[in-house]
Amino acid sequence: xxxxxxxxxxxxxxxxxxxxxxxxxxxxxxxxxxxxxxxxxxxxxxxxxxxxxxxxxxxxxxxxxxxxxxxxxxxxxxxxxxxxxxxxxxxxxxxxxxxxxxxxxxxxxxxxxxxxxxxxxxxxxxxxxxxxxxxxxxxxxxxxxxxxxxxxxxxxxxxxxxxxxxxxxxxxxxxxxxxxxxxxxxxxxxxxxxxxxxxxxxxxxxxxxxxxxxxxxxxxxxxxxxxxxxxxxxxxxxxxxxxxxxxxxxxxxxxxxxxxxxxxxxxxxxxxxxxxxxxxxxxxxxxxxxxxxxxxxxxxxxxxxxxxxxxxxxxxxxxxxxxxxxxxxxxxxxxxxxxxxxxxxxxxxxxxxxxxxxxxxxxxxxxxxxxxxxxxxxxxxxxxxxxxxxxxxxxxxxxxxxxxxxxxxxxxxxxxxxxxxxxxxxxx
Amino acid sequence: xxxxxxxxxxxxxxxxxxxxxxxxxxxxxxxxxxxxxxxxxxxxxxxxxxxxxxxxxxxxxxxxxxxxxxxxxxxxxxxxxxxxxxxxxxxxxxxxxxxxxxxxxxxxxxxxxxxxxxxxxxxxx
Numbered sequence: 382x383x384x385x386x387x388x389x390x391x392x393x394x395x396x397x398x399x400x401x402x403x404x405x406x407x408x409x410x411x412x413x414x415x416x417x418x419x420x421x422x423x424x425x426x427x428x429x430x431x432x433x434x435x436x437x438x439x440x441x442x443x444x445x446x447x448x449x450x451x452x453x454x455x456x457x458x459x460x461x462x463x464x465x466x467x468x469x470x471x472x473x474x475x476x477x478x479x480x481x482x483x484x485x486x487x488x489x490x491x492x493x494x495x496x497x498x499x500x501x502x503x504x505x506x507x508x509x510x511x512x513x514x515x516x517x518x519x520x521x522x523x524x525x526x527x528x529x530x531x532x533x534x535x536x537x538x539x540x541x542x543x544x545x546x547x548x549x550x551x552x553x554x555x556x557x558x559x560x561x562x563x564x565x566x567x568x569x570x571x572x573x574x575x576x577x578x579x580x581x582x583x584x585x586x587x588x589x590x591x592x593x594x595x596x597x598x599x600x601x602x603x604x605x606x607x608x609x610x611x612x613x614x615x616x617x618x619x620x621x622x623x624x625x626x627x628x629x630x631x632x633x634x635x636x637x638x639x640x641x642x643x644x645x646x647x648x649x650x651x652x653x654x655x656x657x658x659x660x661x662x663x664x665x666x667x668x669x670x671x672x673x674x675x676x677x678x679x680x681x682x683x684x685x686x687x688x689x690x691x692x693x694x695x696x697x698x699x700x701x702x703x704x705x706x707x708x709x710x711x712x713x714x715x716x717x718x719x720x721x722x723x724x725x726x727x728x729x730x731x732x733x734x735x736x737x738x739x740x741x742x743x744x745x746x747x748x749x750x751x752x753x754x755x756x757x758x759x760x761x762x763x764x765x766x767x768x769x770x771x772x773x774x775x776x777x778x779x780x781x782x783x784x785x786x787x788x789x790x791x792x793x794x795x796x797x798x799x800x801x802x803x804x805x806x807x808x809x
Numbered sequence: 810x811x812x813x814x815x816x817x818x819x820x821x822x823x824x825x826x827x828x829x830x831x832x833x834x835x836x837x838x839x840x841x842x843x844x845x846x847x848x849x850x851x852x853x854x855x856x857x858x859x860x861x862x863x864x865x866x867x868x869x870x871x872x873x874x875x876x877x878x879x880x881x882x883x884x885x886x887x888x889x890x891x892x893x894x895x896x897x898x899x900x901x902x903x904x905x906x907x908x909x910x911x912x913x914x915x916x917x918x919x920x921x922x923x924x925x926x927x928x929x930x931x932x933x934x
Contacts, residue, residue: 573896577866580895581821584917588827591921595834619918623898679904 382409382429383416383446384458389481393429393458396486405493413437413445420450427497429479431458432466443470454500456492476500576622583622587615624768627683628755634677634779641733641800642667644678645706648685652693660699661692668707671733674800680776684784687769688737688796694760695741695794703738708802732782735798743788752786812839813932816858818849818875819893820867828862831921838928846870850878853885860932862915862924865894876912889931891915893924 384390390409397405408425410416413436420428428450432442446455457470457478467478476496479489590612599605649663656663692702711730744752751757755771770786777784783799815838819825825842832838843852846867853861861879865872872892879885895917897909902916907927915927 576898577895580917581824584895584919585821585824585827587918587920588824588831592827592830592834595831615918619899623900626898627900683900 382407383411383413383434384409384429384431385411385434386431386481387411389431389458393489396489400486400490411435413442417445417449420446420453423450423453425450425453427493427500428453428455429458429493430455430475432470439466440469440473443473443475447474452500452504454496456496572625572628576626579622580619583615583619587612590615621768624772627772628768628775634680636675636677638673639676639678639681640671640673641676641681641735642671642706644676644681645685645704645735648682648689649704651682651686652689656689656693656702659693659696661696662699662701664701664703666703666705666707668705670708671706672708672802674733674802676780676800677776681780684773684776684798685735685737687773688798691769691796692737692739692741692794695739695743700740700793703736705734705736705738707734708732709734711799731802733800733802735800736795737798738789738793738795740793743792743794744786746788749786749788753784810837812837813860813928814838814856814858815840815860815862815928816843816852816856817841817862817893818843818846818852818867818872819862819864820844820846821864828924832925832928835925846872846875849875850882850885853879853888858888860928861888861890862893862928863890865892865896889913891927891931893917893919 382390382393384393390411394407394409397407405426408419410419411434413434419425428446430443430446432439434442437445443455443457454476455474457467457475458481459467459470459478460481464478464480467480470478476499477492479492590608594605594608597604597608645667649665653663689702696702708731711732748757748759753770753774755768757771774784777798781801783797785797785799787795787797789795815832817825817828817840819828819842822842822844825844829840829842832840841852841856841858843849847869849870863872863876872894876890876892879888879890891913892909893915897914897916899916902909902914905914907913913927913931915924
């Protein structure tokens with residue numbers, strides 16, 4: 382009890398002493414300061430506080446006591462005409478107020494009991510609340526962590542999905558290339574068997590024609606013409622079979638390092654004579670620093686020859702054949718250029734580019750997409766098998782390179798061959 | 810003029826007969842045809858050819874085996890053999906300049922003049 386009015390204090394003390402139901406010990410202070418010291422021990426159950434003391438007045442007194450002992454219930458003792466202060470005190474956290482002179486002992490005791498009880502409950506509630514808050518905070522932080530982890534996992538999954546999609550695409554590409562190779566193998570097996578079985582009868586026919594040529598009356602024009610037709614037909618059939626074998630035997634390359642310049646020169650040697658005869662001027666532009674590359678020499682000669690023959694066919698009354706060979710960089714974009722392993726060419730990759738250009742009739746726009754199709758030819762009946770360019774395309778692709786055919790703006794056709802320098806096709 | 814003796818070993822009878830007809834028509838060759846590969850060695854022994862035209866793909870014994878047998882026989886190892894077969898293409902032969910694995914090859918169907926040229930190249934005049 383902190384009360385500076387002695388009479389009031391005595392009254393209250395007597396009142397409390399008389400009560401049997403509760404056993405209380407009262408300590409009385411007239412001033413706040415010593416009371417605060419006593420409260421520091423924290424063994425007081427309830428404080429009866431007069432707000433107006435010699436060393437403190439008003440709500441401030443309450444605040445000071447609350448600050449000193451936040452868990453001890455405080456009952457405020459007020460004067461008869463001081464209810465507003467009392468109410469303010471309640472609002473500030475006092476448990477109750479008692480009007481001096483008005484209270485009877487039971488009311489007093491009850492107020493004290495209630496005050497203690499209420500304070501206990503309040504404290505319990507505060508504790509529970511703070512515990513709950515702690516739990517919520519913990520749960521929240523758990524949730525936040527879990528959420529972050531989930532987000533990270535989702536990102537991981539998305540990345541994995543991307544990688545999976547890419548791997549699937551690559552797998553599909555590899556699979557289709559594999560199937561293509563397997564088909565080629567089957568065709569190869571079939572082709573050599575078929576070729577052998579067809580070539581034998583062709584050999585018989587051609588020997589027969591040779592014999593008849595000597596024995597039949599050649600003054601009959603029809604006889605000699607007939608024999609010529611038969612012979613030409615045999616040759617044509619033989620060319621087709623040979624073309625088929627070429628096409629089919631591409632499952633294996635015989636690869637070794639070669640100077641591409643020399644391979645080109647060899648191929649040119651084979652046609653130079655015919656070019657001169659057909660008034661076709663030959664222009665060569667070979668760049669410097671062409672490295673050796675791993676190629677199947679015979680097949681690449683076949684490629685060059687094929688392009689030269691096509692160009693020659695397009696210039697029946699003469700013209701010019703321009704051949705260039707240079708090391709170049711692949712531009713960053715373009716068909717077949719990309720960063721993935723399955724792409725044929727990587728951007729900025731160094732390659733050897735061979736261009737074969739002629740001043741011939743060009744390729745009609747409506748068929749230019751078909752030139753690489755097997756058996757597509759504009760020279761049927763004139764010895765064309767339609768296999769030449771499809772074989773060229775196969776050979777280049779097996780070397781890990783590319784071939785492209787396009788018409789030039791100024792007329793004529795340009796065939797572009799791209800040879801890889803490193804990372805080339807493996808020998809199968 | 811002494812005719813050169815040519816033995817042709819090929820399981821296609823019609824081919825053998827026509828080659829014989831065509832070669833003998835030139836007047837320069839005497840030709841014997843053998844279609845049973847199992848009789849090949851006997852034919853060589855009996856005919857003693859100056860050159861053998863040998864097919865490869867034949868039932869029972871193939872041209873490769875026959876060639877091996879002949880090469881390992883003292884009596885016959887010096888007889889020139891030209892493989893005349895459908896299992897190679899003209900390009901394969903010319904790529905290798907007419908010689909594959911040390912032997913002269915001709916790809917069927919072969920023009921007569923080329924056949925004759927090859928025979929002359931591989932026999933003594």
